[in-house]
Amino acid sequence: MTSPNTANILSAVNDIIVGKHQTSRLALTCLLAQGHLLIEDLPGVGKTTLAHTLAKVLGLDFHRLQFTSDMLPADILGVSIFDRDAQKFHFHPGPIFSQLVLADEVNRATPRTQSALLEAMEERQITIEGQTHPLPTPFFVIATQNPSHQIGTFPLPESQLDRFLMRLAMGYPDAESERQLLSGTSRQLLLQQLNAIIDPAALITLQHEVSQVHTSPALVDYVQKILAFSRESGLYVHGLSPRAGLGLIRAAQAWAFIEGRQQTLPEDIQAVLPAVVSHRLQARDGDAQHDFSASLIAQVPIP
Amino acid sequence: MPSDTSLIWLILSLNLAALPHFSYQPLWVALLFLSMMSWRSLAIWQHWPLPGRQHRTLSLVQWVVAAGAGLLMLDSYGNFIGRDAGTALLIVMVGLKVVEIRNHRDYYISCFLGYFLVVTNFLYSQSIPIAALMLVIIILMTSCLISLNDIKQVLSKMAQLKLASKMLLQAIPLMLILFVLFPRIAGPLWGLPQDAHTAQTGISNSMSLGKISELIQSDAVAFRVKFDQTMPAGHELYWRGPVLWNTDGTTWRELTLPSHSEPRPPIISTTGQPSIYTVTLEPHNEHWLFALDVPTVFPTSFGASLAYGGELLSRKPIKQRTQYQLSSNTRFSMNPDTDHYLNEALILPKGFHPRTRALAEEWRQKAKSPEDIIDMALNHFNQQPFYYTLTPPALTGDTIDGFLFESGKGFCEHYAASFTVLMRAAGIPTRVVTGYQGGEINPVDGYLVVRQRDAHAWTEVWLQDRGWVRIDPTAAVSQDRIELGMSELLPNALRAPLFFSQSEQLIDIWQQLRNNWDAVNNAWNRSILAYGPELQKSFLSKLGMINPNWQSMAITLFAAFSLILLITSAVLLYPRREPDPVVATYQQFCQRFVKLGLVARYAHEGPIDFARRMTHALPHYQTDIGHITAQYISLRYDQSVSSIAEFKHSVKHFKPNK
Structure with a gap:
């Protein structure tokens, strides 16, 4: 059922990231929906590998940014240096000027540095000293974050989390995959051997095709009902924003596209819903471990 | 200008609505109406000219037709008032109006006149088939109004009819409320016009040989009876109608009393258990209320009283279906309170029936007592070649002598009349009683149905110590007529029409159908048509209205209407989504x-x-x-x-x- 291009991409990704089909599919969905991705999990479960693999497979130029507490915005965005010969300032672009930026352990940086990144993510351009520099297209940020109860972290505020289309958790691999991982070739080596399946231009075409996937009034109705429920049920501290709703539809379009369909169905919404809303909703009873997206799906009838 | 299709449908509906009237209206009304309709139809199909500005001569023609219709009306009815004349006027006006439909307004008027035509049909008949036909016409009329307003002509005729039916269905709650609550006031204001009750068949106040046998052709219901407890046996079911005393030799009539004397009811004494029953009498435009011989307790509400012959009379002629409860004893003795009536029961016209008188004289000399004479007469009928037949030969000359000594073939009235002549000639006071005998139980609803064909004539003789005693000479000839009832004797052709008369099974089927249909009619009569002032009062009391007079009914009616309008508007105004x-x-x-x-x-x-x-x-x-x-x-x-x-x-x- 999956469309040929995306199927190839996914199988290549799954060769390296074993046993994480759902996560890699959602990550691809996020990229096709032109959204930024936040991966939240413990170190060493393959967050970086996933980002790296995606960059490789999609043929994007890739830059990794390891966030630390002493990092400054200029370390990300770049600096203007006075050029003596030309008698003017010359802009030296920072690592953010890449098609795929991996912002590793984003919660280690100070809020000031974080917000510089997030603003760039939102605007898809940066402005330094009155000069605007557009970021390359396509442009993705995959941020990883350690669980916030670890020491020396500045957890992203909720308002910033909204900028990410999805938040995913990797989780430990299952026993079979883990054995395969331990006994097989090094992932680094496999990564080096990996060839790009499409180029950035093809990716942009794919993104355009995703935005053409039909979204009927009936489906919009369903999404609106979900948003209304999140606000009116009293189960959550804050309801979902219109941006969350837009994100839901965009992500569902991409999911449907990967499934090889030309129309968005309630099932697509349900498939992407946990990843899209989990970081935007906070249960009122404070039970963070509770998977409330499942109950959200169960309680909103499809119109 | 309304579309041609709408016009054609309107013409069709108006024709249907006028059609039932043509059977009793003068021929010229039908001709005038149909020719006006044809004119309009030809204008549609053949582009015939219509009266109007372009054709002033045709307008003149229209005026002449209208004036001529007015003159014909005066000629036929003498005025424009009354049921028949009013209906004729309406039909003529509808015809003339249709010719001059030029715009929407004219069309509307014609439609509303059509609804009026529907109403006038109920002045003549309120039967179920007519009601059904009128319902169809109302749907057609309403669909005509819909088609007029369907300017873009998006609806098919079927859709228009569907919509019209739906609208009528929606009107049912209002209709029910109006039916139940609209104050029904007894009196001329709400009654039918004076000429609304004519030409009903039934027993009349005179009898001549051959008259009752015409009635047996009629399947029409005379009255229906519901017994409270057990019903008396079939041979006891004598329903007394007019009692006939006077004869001129051929025709028997009621007693004409001297103008100064008050009619006095007979003195009646009874034994045994009375039967209590309710009679629903079909209108017959006469005074008598048929009752099982002999009524002891009767309603006084419409001035019912016993006449001198023991027949029950109402003060006013029975013009609508009437219901009354009676109590009768089949074992009774009846005595006149003066000898005057007895003398009247001995009079025979001079010079008539010489052979009959001679026979009676012969018996009187032989007999020891009046009872002997009666026995001789009955034996005479029983043993001589007398036949009971529904098709007696026509008698000429002295009919009684002719029947007794020549033809010997007769119907109940022949036997009753000739027996009375014999008895009177032998000096025994005798009178003829007409009415109905028997009746059929409808197994569907348990009502005893008495039809015109059950009409019967019998006699009563006066004996010194027993009073008036019923003698039915027909029973001496045909025991079956009394024991089994009339319908058993009828030839197949009279028991069921046409196709159904061909075999016993088909007749059974026919009778079952008829019984069912009769039960439906009976229910319709009792619950719908009989819903008058009294039934309304008792029904509303049952519903819990404390004092159902016309004021409280009007208030309740108003309240119910407001409630319905409120609910309707709430439903209409409430936003709702059409189901996808x-x-x-x-x-x-x-x-x-x-x-x-x-x-x-x-x-x-x-x-x-x-x-x-x-x-x-x-x-x-x-x-x-x-x-x-x-x-x-x-x-x-x-x-x-x-x-x-x-x-x-x-x-x-x-x-x-x-």
Whole structure:
């Protein structure tokens, strides 16, 4: 059922990231929906590998940014240096000027540095000293974050989390995959051997095709009902924003596209819903471990 | 200008509404109406000119027709007042109006005149078939109004008729409220016009030989009876009508009393248990109320009283279906309170019936007592060649002598009349009693139905110590007539019409049909047509209205109307979403699985998930489920390219079983 291009991409990704089909599919969905991705999990479960693999497979130029507490915005965005010969300032672009930026352990940086990144993510351009520099297209940020109860972290505020289309958790691999991982070739080596399946231009075409996937009034109705429920049920501290709703539809379009369909169905919404809303909703009873997206799906009838 | 199609339908409906009237209106009314309708129809089909500005001569023709109709009306009825004249006027006016329909307003007027025509039909008949026909016409009329307002002509005639029926259905609550609550006031204001009750068949106040046998041709109901407890035996069912005393040799009439004397009822003494029963009498335009011989307790509400012959009379002629409760004793003795009446029961016209008188004289000399003479007469009928026949030969000359000594073939009236002559000639006071004998129990509703064909004539003789004693000479000739009832004696051709008279089985079928239809009519009469002032009062009291007078009815009517309008407007104003036909059809599809005991679609279950689950349960329907789901998805979630009709068709023909 999956469309040929995306199927190839996914199988290549799954060769390296074993046993994480759902996560890699959602990550691809996020990229096709032109959204930024936040991966939240413990170190060493393959967050970086996933980002790296995606960059490789999609043929994007890739830059990794390891966030630390002493990092400054200029370390990300770049600096203007006075050029003596030309008698003017010359802009030296920072690592953010890449098609795929991996912002590793984003919660280690100070809020000031974080917000510089997030603003760039939102605007898809940066402005330094009155000069605007557009970021390359396509442009993705995959941020990883350690669980916030670890020491020396500045957890992203909720308002910033909204900028990410999805938040995913990797989780430990299952026993079979883990054995395969331990006994097989090094992932680094496999990564080096990996060839790009499409180029950035093809990716942009794919993104355009995703935005053409039909979204009927009936489906919009369903999404609106979900948003209304999140606000009116009293189960959550804050309801979902219109941006969350837009994100839901965009992500569902991409999911449907990967499934090889030309129309968005309630099932697509349900498939992407946990990843899209989990970081935007906070249960009122404070039970963070509770998977409330499942109950959200169960309680909103499809119109 | 209304469209031609609307006009044609209007003409058709008006014709239908006027049609029942033509049977009793003068021929010229029908001719004038139909020619006006034809003129208009030809104007549509053949482009005939119509009266108007372009054709002033035709307008003149129209005026002349109208004036001529007025003159004919005066000639036929003498005025424009009354039921028949008023209806004729309406029919003529409708005809003239249709010719000059030029705009919407004229069309409206013609339509409303058509509704009036419908009402006038009920002045003549309130039977179920007429009511049904009028309902059809009302739907047609309403569809005409709809077609007039359907300016873009988007509705087919079928859709117009459907809409009209729907509108009438919606009017039913209002109709019921009006029916139940509209104050019914007894009196001329709400009654029918004076000439509304004419030409009813039934027993008349005179009898000549051959007259009652005409009645047996009639299947019409004379009255219906419901007994409270047990019914007396068939041979005791004598329903007394007018008692006839005077004869001129051929015709028998009621007693004409001297103007100064008050009619005095007979003195009646009874033994045994009385029968209590309710009679529903069809209108016959005469005074008598038929009662089982002999009534002891009778209602005084419409001035019922016993006349000198023991017959029950109402003060006013019975012009509408009337219901009354009676109590009768079949064992009784009846005595006149003066000898005057006895003398009247001995008079024979001079010079008539010489042979009969001679025979009676012979018997009187032989007999020892009046009882002997009666026995001789009955034996004479019984042993001589006398026949009971429904088709007696026509008698000429002295009819009594002719019957007794020549033809010997007769009907009840022949036997009753000649027996009376014999008795009077032998010096025994005798009178003729007419009425009905017997009746048939309708097994459907348990009512005893007495028809015109049960009309009968018998006699009563006065004996010194026993008073008036009923003697039925017909019984001496044909015991069956009294024991089994009239319908057993009828030839097949009279028991059932045409096709049904061909075999016993068909007659049985016919009688079953007739009994059912009669029970329906009876129910219609009792609950719908009989709903007058009294029934309304008792019904409203039962509903809990404390004092149902016309003021409280009007207030309740107003309140009920307001309530209905309030509810209607609430329903109309309440925002609601039309159910999407695609969703509705899909829900039907989902429902099919529930019938097989599968878990219904969850509210949050998408079409693909549901299809997967159902396919898992019913693997051999995979193709169908997949097909229908794909159609649904394409209709609901895609830029619709499939047709709803196809989707509906697939769902309709999807009938899974395990």
